[in-house]
Amino acid sequence: MMEYVALDLETTGLEPSKDRIIEIGAVKVRNKEVVGEYGTLINPQMEIPDRITELTGISNDMVQGKPLIAQALGELLDFCEELPLLGHNLMFDYSFVKHQAVNAGMVFEKKGMDTLKLARALLPELPSRSLQNLRMHYEIPQKDAHRALEDARTTYLLYERLREEFEEKQPKLFVPNALIYKVKKQGPVTAAQKRYLQDLIKYHRIELNVEIDSLTKNEASREIDKILSTYGKIVR
Numbered sequence: 001m002m003e004y005v006a007l008d009l010e011t012t013g014l015e016p017s018k019d020r021i022i023e024i025g026a027v028k029v030r031n032k033e034v035v036g037e038y039g040t041l042i043n044p045q046m047e048i049p050d051r052i053t054e055l056t057g058i059s060n061d062m063v064q065g066k067p068l069i070a071q072a073l074g075e076l077l078d079f080c081e082e083l084p085l086l087g088h089n090l091m092f093d094y095s096f097v098k099h100q101a102v103n104a105g106m107v108f109e110k111k112g113m114d115t116l117k118l119a120r121a122l123l124p125e126l127p128s129r130s131l132q133n134l135r136m137h138y139e140i141p142q143k144d145a146h147r148a149l150e151d152a153r154t155t156y157l158l159y160e161r162l163r164e165e166f167e168e169k170q171p172k173l174f175v176p177n178a179l180i181y182k183v184k185k186q187g188p189v190t191a192a193q194k195r196y197l198q199d200l201i202k203y204h205r206i207e208l209n210v211e212i213d214s215l216t217k218n219e220a221s222r223e224i225d226k227i228l229s230t231y232g233k234i235v236r
Contacts, residue, residue, distance in 0.1 A: 003030045004113065004176070005079070006086040006159070008151040009093045010056045012048055016099040017186075017218070020044035021069055022058055024076055025148030027156050028083070034156070038079040039149035041066040046210035056146045073100050077108060084176035085112035088131040088155045094179050102183045103216065111176035115158050118173060122166050134158055186216035193220040200224065204231040 006027040013019030022044050028036035041058065043066045053059050067075075076097070087093045090112050101108035119129040126137060131154060132145055140157045144150045167174045189197075189212060197212055197220060208223065215223065 001031055003028075004084045004086045005029070006152045006156040007080075007090070007093050007097075008087065008148045008155060009096055010052075010058060010146065010148050011096055012044055012046065012052055014092075016095040018222075019096075020046060021072075021096055021100065022048060022052070022063060023056070023148040024072055025150070025152040026076060026079055027149070027152045028079065029086075029156050029160075032160055034153075036079070037149065038076060039152075040072050040075070042069055042072050043067065044069070045214035057144070058147075069100050070104050073097070073104060073106065077101070077106060080110075085110050085179070086155060086159055087112065087114060088134075088151070088158070089116045090114040091179065091181065095181050095183075098181050098183050099186075102185050105185075110179050112179045113159065113174065113176050115155055115162065118159070118162050118166075121173060122162060122170070131155065131158070186218050189213070189215040189217060189220040193217065193224065197224060197227075199234060200227045200231075203234045206231065 006029060008025045009021050010023035011019050011021050021042050023041050024039065026038040027034055041063050043063045045068065048058060048060050048063070085094065091114070094110065094112065098108050115131070115134070116129060119126070119134055123129060123137075126133065131151060135142055135154050135158065138158060138161045140154055140161070142150055142154050163174055194212055197208070201208060204227065206227070210223070212220075
C-alpha cells in the first residue's frame, strides 16, 4: 500500500534559520486517493515582506489571529504520522519544518520523495521543471499558485502522473529516501537581549518588524547588530 503526505509551505523568505513559515498545506494520500488534508495560515509574528505578499497573496491582515507556529507544527506532525513526505524541492519545506521542530523540542525525522528530482531525471527535455511548468505540461488544473494547500494538491497529482508514466521502468526512483538535514537548536531571546533591544528601540525611536518575544538568541543578535550598524549605540 502506497501512503504518503504531500507537503508545501509558504514562507517569508528562503532561509530557514532567518525566515518564517506563513502557511502550511498537507495532503494525505493512500493508494492514489486523498484521504485527508491539513491547511492553515500562520501568524509569523513579523511583517510579511511586500514581495512575498505579491507572490502569494498572503498579507499581514490575513495572518492576524491565526495560529502561531508551535500550535500549527504540532498539528502538522500529528497529521503526518510516520508517513513519508512528498514535495517539489522537498528539502526546502523539510528544512523549515525541521528548524521549527528542533527549536520546539519536537522530533521530525522523515523519508521522502521529491517531484523536482524526479522531473530532472525523467523529463530532461523540458525547458523548466518548476511546479507550475510541470503542472501545465501534464494539464493539471490548479486554482491558486503559490498557496500551500493548492500546491500540495498539485504536487500529489504530478507525482501520480510520473508514477503512472515511469514507475514500472524505473521503480527505484520512486522509493522514499531518508531526508538528511542537521539543525542545532536555537534558544529563545534572553532577558538581557530583550532589555537591550527595547532600550535601542526607545532611544532611536524606531519600530521593529518582528515581535521581540518571538525571536531566538541568534535572531535577537542579528536585530541588535542591524540597529547598531544603522543607527549607532546609545549615548548617555
